[in-house]
Structures are given as structure tokens and as C-alpha cells.
Amino acid sequence: MRTVIDFYRARPVVGVIVFVVGLAVAIATETLQSGDGIVLPIAFVALAGILVGGLLSLGQRRRSRDDG
Secondary structure (H helix, E strand, C coil), X not given: CHHHHHHHHHCHHHHHHHHHHHHHHHHHHHXXXXXXXXXXXXXXXXXXXXXXXXXXXXXXXXXXXXXX
């Protein structure tokens, strides 16, 4: 989890983009479908952002080990 936070700290623009896209998906989901509310889509996109950030940071860590 720390590597994900470090990844987004080093790249704040990526964090903002992920947040905006997630918010857009949540709002679109809510407007197109009535039902559970907006919390579930936001939680899903937040989880997806954490997973993507973790995979990217893991890939960069491996690449930096190979270079060094």
C-alpha cells in the first residue's frame, strides 16, 4: 500500500486524472441507472485506482532494480 501512495505522491497529475475519471464513471453510473447510489461506483473506482497504481509502481520498482 505504501508503494501505491508513493507512486501517486511522485505523480500528482496521474492521481488527479484517476480521481476525475473515477468521479465521471461514478456520476455516469448514477445518472444512467437508478438503484444502489453513488457510493458503490466510487468505491469500485478507488479500488481500481489502487490496483493500477500498485501494478505501475511494482513495474517501476522492478525496472529500477534491473537498471541499478
